[in-house]
Amino acid sequence: MNGVNDFAFKIGTVNGTGSASANGLLMRSIFRMGIPVTGKNLFPSNIQGLPTWYEIRVNADGHLARAAEIDMAVALNPATYAKDVAEIRPDGYLLYDSSWPLPQALNREDITILGVPFGRLCVEAFTGDRERTLLRNIVYTGALAALIGIDMEVIDSLLNETFGKKPKLLDANHKAIRIGYDAAVELLDCPLPFRLEPMDATSDSILIDGNTAAALGALYAGATVGAWYPITPSTSLMEAFTAFCHKYRVDEETGERKFAILQAEDELAAAGITIGAGWAGARAFTNTSGPGISLMQEFLGLAYYADIPSVFFNIQRCGPSTGMPTRTQQPDILSMAYASHGDTKHPILFPADPGEAFEMAVQAFDLADQLQTPIFVASDLDIGMNDWMVKRLTWDDSYTPNRGKVLTAEDLEKIERFSRYRDVDGDGVAARTLPGVGGKGAYFVRGSGHDQHADYTEDSAAYCELVDRLRRKFSHAATLVPEPLVLTQEGAEIGLVTIGGCDLAVREAQALLREQGILVDVMRIKAFPFQEEVKEFIESHETSYVIEQNRDGQLRSLLMIELGIPKDSMIPILDYGGMPLTARVVVEAVAGAPAGVPA
């Protein structure tokens, strides 16, 4: 497992002590050395004082799902020593702060224990509690640089970029990095057997989190109205959108802004603002997480029934209720698919990484306008808040927003009567008008029964005509949403079906299983409604596993309901403890279970 450019380590600290910037520095340094890397921030729902961890995985082959094994723990929080030590693989390493003795009870004979007196070094070199606490993070970063072979020039240049405008801070950081590096070289046998060697595998890539990428997608798609209520882990999406709008959408001369971002009183209002703006003709969105999705149910039904374009980013987290707000999951698949009372169905896009979060954000706005309905973008905490290595985002300047069927004043002059909900084209999508168009374009939108002219009705036939049109529209949506990604191997009889952020772990599992002589095909579903080829993939494999991150197998249920696939032909692999999926979970489930027998 361990070796050059193939290992994982985990740093345990206390939240609120400034370790986040040090961890980012570590990861970015490795990335700048051209080596594929990923970081998972495992943080508490708390501001200061509770344990927090950061896992960094390095993998030359680009397997960047969460690592199944920890080669080294960097234990800096005495409160979690026991847990940190226990997680180290046999023959692994523990790096701890030897300013204080490590409790004997924590000794493990099968690991190598490395001590550097980070605390004492900081006391000697710096003054003041705050400075000592903050710089301890940089000191351990320096020690790690010596242990795993990070290029100090890369670290120095990153520090210069970060603190260039603050000379005092810059000097202190340079000093701290050197103290840690020198101490490790002096006290320990550097470098370790697993270490870094420069590569050239990251030059076309970036490190970005999915919320930032989705915000960029919204910006580039031309979204002008954003409504939200703060909720982890979706908050940073609107914060990023706000920052980008201030950078790119403010008139330099007048200070006028080409956007309106409204922090609402709750998620109900955020949904209402989004729908009101969508109806008025803006590209509008809201971002939320599970509890917000619950609160938005009524409005989602209105937007579905009244054909109103709107985009809902759901950065999923562990439910139910408040659940574990800083842990990842895919628990809202069913509550998005059928959100609201009455017969409702909503298209959902499932990005697998920040790169797709960017692309699908743009697609979502086009789909919302084309289909005149709410579109979900179902990300999760791992995609949304962690830095992933993905290909550089690019933009095609020939893109023009697909605004769907919108009648202008000129269009209206040519027709006898405007009927808001008349399906002229047979695709279930009727042309709309925007408020302000004038002429005969006015109509009355309502959540109560309405006929094709948008007039109130309690007539059975008129009601059925309308809801049947919405069903046609949903079928039409299947032709517009992205198709699944299928990775086949000659001779494979097992199919792995998965979704969203499970992608990397499942692909890695495909490679690991192949090493064991087990050939599997992979299909990652990118959207709901499902296309026929989703069904064909499952039917064409003797055994299919459905891999997802929730307790009840919601994707599998949706496949059964929507495609009529028999329950027993899909074996669930469920990982719902709140951590990003590892390939090991998939490998053990597939290799450990006799084919055809449910796990």
Place this chain on the structure above:
Amino acid sequence: MTSIAKPVVAHPRLKTNALGLTLRDYEGGMSTLCAGCGHDSVTAAIVQATWELGIEPHRAAKMSGIGCSSKTTAYFLKQSHGFNSVHGRMPSVSSGAAAANRGLSVIGISGDGDSLSIGLGQLSHAIRRNVNMIYILENNGVYGLTKGQFSASADIGSKLKKGEVNEQPPIDPVLLALSVGATFVGRSFSGDKRQLVPIIKAAISHRGLALVDVISPCVTFNNHEGSTKSYKYTRDHDVEAVEADYIPVCEPIEITGLSNGSSNGNGHATNGHADGRPANGDGDLRVVQLHDGGTVRLRSTDPSYDPTDRANAYQHISGCQSRGEIATGLLFVDESSRSMHDVLKTTSTPLVDLGHEDLCPGSAALEKLMGRFC
């Protein structure tokens, strides 16, 4: 049952407004409310006010929630887009529509059920946000569409038709609005078109959210002895503060003093300035003949009543309330208020009219930005 369109008959001698439109052009579908419903009078006042102001019908957006009051958006401005949303959520939908297109004149209609219970939060926050809209709250103290339960504006001691007595304190939307920073607060009575029309006109012209609470009796469930929202009770206890004068569109609101019955030539009762009148407590009681033949007793306020002073307005309204009276008129206005669009610094071109080139930074900017993520 489907909606009922009103026959359009254009009488050649109908008066036209500045746009050459007649009152009929500002009407909507046939009302399906009970005969005598106060809400229909409010609808008529809205038709009158928007016609007089010369609002371009297609520039108006009619917003509502759920309830009898919310149905009324179908009964006026048939050439305007309308949005009958979900219960208690009209304010957020209006916020979105107003944010997206600042060229729209957003007319929100709600009721006491829709606004003071399920929608209390949304009402309060729309006021705080100072959304560019008029918010008319048709207040009858009762849930009409579900056949006569108390609403949150029912007074203590007020009786339902079947005799049940309300024992919970009422929420007064006017006091609530003042306490959460409203920048325009008016109250009137559905049966008092003379007072209501100018208030609506002033409200539409206000920059920011203008709340107009209209006591609008429910003839079916809450217009009997014992109801404090009945025609009789309201007429007996209506206390007028300050009237709004005729306000041309897009000009600042001018506050004038008390009514003395003179005319401004536009066919409306107007206000003489209060200067020179002696301060004499709550002023004189006067009896005014209303358009429907009823009378209303109006007590003029202290000539020194200053509708730009929030604390003073609060004191006046709560003072009336403690005497069982209802303060009406234009009760408070803050002419210097910053509306939602002022605060958001939104571009003067409505967001919906911006082209993609105005919004998308393009490939070169993205390429440059990628440097931040390496």
